[in-house]
Amino acid sequence: MSMPITTCYRHSDRSAGVSCQRCSRPICPSCMTQAAVGFQCPECVRSGRKNSPVMRLRDLNGGRAxxxxxxxxxxxxxxxxxxxxxxxxxxxxxxxxxxxxxxxxxxxxxxxxxxxxxxxxxxxxxxxxxxxxxxxxxxxxxxxxxxxxxxxxxxxxxxxxxxxxxxxxxxxxxxxxxxxxxxxxxxxxxxxxxxxxxxxxxxxxxxxxxxxxxxxxxxxxxxxxxxxxxxxxxxxxxxxxxxxxxxxxxxxxxxxxxxxxxxxxxxxxxxxxxxxxxxxxxxxxxxxxxxxxxxxxxxx
Missing domain, CATH: 1.20.1540.10 (Rhomboid-like)
Known part of the structure; x- marks a missing residue:
């Protein structure tokens, strides 16, 4: 089985496992912010395009796996x-x-x-x-x-x-x-x-x-x-x-x-x-x- 590797739109050296629920841009764990459904990117969080409070997903490694x-x-x-x-x-x-x-x-x-x-x-x-x-x-x-x-x-x-x-x-x-x-x-x-x-x-x-x-x-x-x-x-x-x-x-x-x-x-x-x-x-x-x-x- 082959799967394409998508990189984060903000960090080109990191893989993106999910996409922003609002704008569909690929995001890495450092950029994920948990929303009521799925994750949002930093820009969508800052712009206030959300329907419920969000919680930051912890990144305990400084972005490096x-x-x-x-x-x-x-x-x-x-x-x-x-x-x-x-x-x-x-x-x-x-x-x-x-x-x-x-x-x-x-x-x-x-x-x-x-x-x-x-x-x-x-x-x-x-x-x-x-x-x-x-x-x-x-x-x-x-x-x-x-x-x-x-x-x-x-x-x-x-x-x-x-x-x-x-x-x-x-x-x-x-x-x-x-x-x-x-x-x-x-x-x-x-x-x-x-x-x-x-x-x-x-x-x-x-x-x-x-x-x-x-x-x-x-x-x-x-x-x-x-x-x-x-x-x-x-x-x-x-x-x-x-x-x-x-x-x-x-x-x-x-x-x-x-x-x-x-x-x-x-x-x-x-x-x-x-x-x-x-x-x-x-x-x-x-x-x-x-x-x-x-x-x-x-x-x-």
Missing amino acids: VVTETLIGLNVLALIACLATGGSLGGGGGSLSQKGFLLGYGVDYTQVAPNRIQVQELGVAVGQWYRIITGGFLHSGVIHLAMNMLLLYLIGSQLESLLGRVRYLSLYLACLVAGSFGVLLVSPTTPTVGASGAVFGLMGAAVIAQRRAGIDVWRNGIGGLVLINVLLTFATPGISKGAHIAGLVGGVAIGALVLALDRAVKLPWVGTMVCGAITITMVAGCIWAANSYASPILGF
């Missing part, structure tokens, strides 16, 4: 490293990918001599817990990477502005691990790569954030984007259903909890700690699911 940009950079660097170790632009792979893809349990057979085969156990079940995280930074080629990074840039930059860098990063990691948990519940013996579990989680959290702000998620497009991606998950062979659905459900649940805590206690670090606790709990769940590889919990 540093965490989102760093995550994208890490994913790009991971693909470059895979290419340098024998992978391809069209399919990813390479020795680095084999060392990092998500896998509950598997066995690698390598011929090291004419009459000698080396057998090596792989996966989370044999203590390679790092695969729960590293699999979310590897991709099966440049197209897979580009699709995920485009969605990460468009959605992640806005959530980062809303939540702040630390809390946003904790949400991202929690969604990533939720996606890994889904994979290990459904198909623990299938090597899996991609940031889509985390990205689906961010989409879910974005839906919750916008609904809480009184925005019609079907009118502004995020609802349709989620629906299309869910349909593609079940219609396209080779896509990890466990990662996508678990990431989405995790993002909705964690996003709702973080935003509820934000309203209740107004201490951002509380949401960060909750995301951290959820991440640790799901890592334990990943290890449990991986050790059930012989009879997957939700295998079908």
